[in-house]
Amino acid sequence: MTLLCVLLLSANPNAPETWHRYEFQRIRMGIPVKISLYATDDDTAKHAAQAAFARFKQLDRILSDYDPDSELMQLCARAGSDRDIPVSQDLKVVLEHSLRVSRKTDGAFDVTVGPLVKLWRKARRKRQLPTAEALTEARAAVGYESVVLDAQSSKVRLIKPNMRLDLGGIAKGYTADQALGEMKKHGVSRALIDAGGDIVVGDPPPGKDGWRIGMAPLQKRDGPPSRFVTLKNAGIATSGDAWQFVEIDGQRYSHIIDRQTGYGLTERSSVTVIAADGITSDALASAVSVLGVERGLALIEKTCGTSALIVTLEEDQPVVHASKAFPADE
Template identity: 45%
Template sequence: MRFHQLFFVIHFLVNLSPLIAHSQSLKKFEFSTFKMGTTFRLVFYAKDSSQANLVAKKAFRRIDDLNEKLSDYHNESELNKLSQSSGTNTFVPVSDDLWKVIIVSLEASKKSKGAFDITAGRYVKLWRRAKRKNELPSAKELEDAKKAVGYDKIVLDQKSQSVKLIASKMKLDLGGIAKGYTLDEILKVLRGEGINSALIDGGGDILLGDAPPEANGWKINIAKDSSSTLNKTLVLSNISIASSGDLYNFVEINDVRYSHIVNPKTGLGLTNQITSTIIAKDGISADYLASTLCILGIKDGLKLANKHDFPAIIQVKQGNNTIICQSKRFKKLIN
């Protein structure tokens, strides 16, 4: 599984200093590692370096464990083995981790009316090749891939915790949700070891645990751009922040700019220069919502954000102008 760190015109700058001097009984520690194609950074408070090192090792092992289950890059991953069973009319038992991610993914698909769809793996594979060759997939390739796309082609058996993929040659892709789930699982590892005050950064997406000792929360600075008058500091804890967009990750083919974000309804990268930033209750929600709002666009994206009452900023560049919209919940946060 590979994720790429992205920075957007709307971005979050994390100030790791607590609002008040932390207690002398706990010390701040920071660890980082490159896994899943991105950098994971852990910042947390522990009693001593021995505890901190042990907890960090357990957290990083958990990332490796999830990569073996959820990656579409490793041929022998649990996800790819499930994809290989597609069209065989067979229910395949899956691990708790893969089951949980698929359950949330299907809920996200229904909520977004298919704008988020983990069955778009065939499209994603075509688009990766298109970016390498700087050449669009053919109409025939897209039509063939379309036969294997559609979240309604996933059938669940809850009693046996198994999954059946009813169309042949399906390929699942969890790139829009697995990183958020990984952040949530890292925080579980930390909390299981008695570490509650933590910040986890996975390629720019952030999950916050409890506030630093004797502080009200982690200070998050929000800026629209380097010269913006919008420069607010939020004090947050036990929440997640994720961004998605094509500011740096895009390709131009035949003078058209395409995003790395693939629209599961067309099989092509988005052509509207759009970015979104989401604040949600957990990492998995923030992760899938960030990419989903980019696919939906400003109108439908804001409609979804306001319907489910979560903070969101969506930005679209149109020529020399930039349209920036905030959900109702986000406006309340910064005002």
């Protein structure tokens, strides 16, 4: 765990605290997780960050679809068994939220796309499209309607054989929320957690209105931010194909899968969603990517406490579409 401390005096000259800025980074869930926080002493900062990273590690063992021993994969191994499987509180909460978003988006967000995701991971490695037969077989195992969750007993049944859940569109947001909660238990509420682009922020830095967050441009993934927003006590997530995609026979396919077609999205876009927490911003960013501009913005406008910015390419030029509540550029 790396640490950087920068002294920052409180904007209020009568305030007794002297704030310090600390930055930590570790690899969690296969990605760099960065934490920026403000505390009044080293021990408080270190203990809070350690607790946050420990929560990331704990949840990765529950929610990962890469680890065959994770709770999620153990549940999937029992798909089609006609058995109700007890699940942990964390997995239950994530599945509850996932199913709620699935119903709201008519399946544009669907954590049962795991069989299709597995095919497209192979496609990216081999740079070869899945066969029609493989797509048909995978699609037969997809459908959030075949996930039966009894929230009261915390039991889940996966009705179809070969179902495979993939929480890649929601797990990072939930985990960042949980990590921030752990930091607050250790006396740190002025914090930002960046989990591979899924960002959760708590109270603002001392003397500031919020955390200033830069949004990467659609066409240049390593370029300077194209826009800035200032947030506090919120989640912000961006979904798009800037980093994960494959080009096959001249066509670019995103890692984001449309369950209706079984294919990765082919229209270039970047979707940024702001919500009250990370689990909501993460899931809705994925859903809006699949829904497209018109239906995606309609979803956001009727979802309380959310806003979105969608950037598309038209004749190789970025076109910006924003919901009514999305913050103006700074």
